[in-house]
């Protein structure tokens with residue numbers, strides 16, 4: 001395995017999925033997360049994100065593979081389960097948060113879709129979106145990735161309100177860390193990054209004003225917490241929902257772009273204010289579509305190592 005710094009991108013760490021998360025994917029249970037860290041620590045060293053950044057800034061060569069952990073979206077179970085596990089391994093991590101989720105201004109729209117799929121509410125959403133070009137049989141989430149507008153977002157919210165009870169919605173906020181919880185993580189030495197205000201699809205085809213406003217709104221929230229590190233992770237970042245390095249440079253945001261791209265982060269890239277993240281396998285499906293890797297860590301890690309050509 002090549003020496004260098006590997007930043008591993010996780011999302012939620014929880015024992016179970018809820019109605020809001022079962023269709024999101026990317027969650028890992030605490031015991032599996034611990035086994036991942038244990039497996040990575042045997043293949044190199046586990047280091048804190050800040051330690052990795054310091055070595056890049058100082059140009060200290062990595063003599064072995066070094067692994068760090070970076071969580072996206074701001075799930076509250078990360079503090080509950082992953083923080084103590086990271087402590088066991090002597091590291092702090094990073095977490096990217098969305099201000100509107102943390103401030104309870106807006107529930108994550110994909111979580112609303114997840115909920116609606118469970119209560120058979122997507123048919124209402126589909127019919128409401130038909131006048132805007134949505135066609136039957138199309139994958140709704142992918143259609144929304146291409147056609148996400150404030151109007152579409154408002155329709156998702158309307159259907160969510162119609163299909164859910166107020167008590168459920170107020171309980172649902174607990175899925176995401178609030179400002180106080182994020183402050184606690186920051187106090188514990190974690191790096192807090194900007195994942196935009198509302199976790200909307202952002203891409204090169206959006207206007208720079210719109211994209212900049214999404215990140216600046218979250219920056220103001222992070223400033224209010226005393227988290228001024230200025231690291232930016234783009235929501236989704238796959239398929240068309242991605243922002244190129246060229247587009248990013250034009251935005252003029254002072255900070256580091258943290259890309260989801262399976263590459264080692266190097267001092268040269270960091271000087272250009274870019275670092276990269278790998279996606280470890282938290283679950284994958286057999287040829288018949290059955291999730292099999294969640295409980296087979298050795299297989300999952302081997303698959304990850306093969307996939308990323310270490």
Ligand SMILES: [Zn+2]
Nearest residue numbers: 072073235236
């Ligand atoms: Zn995200």
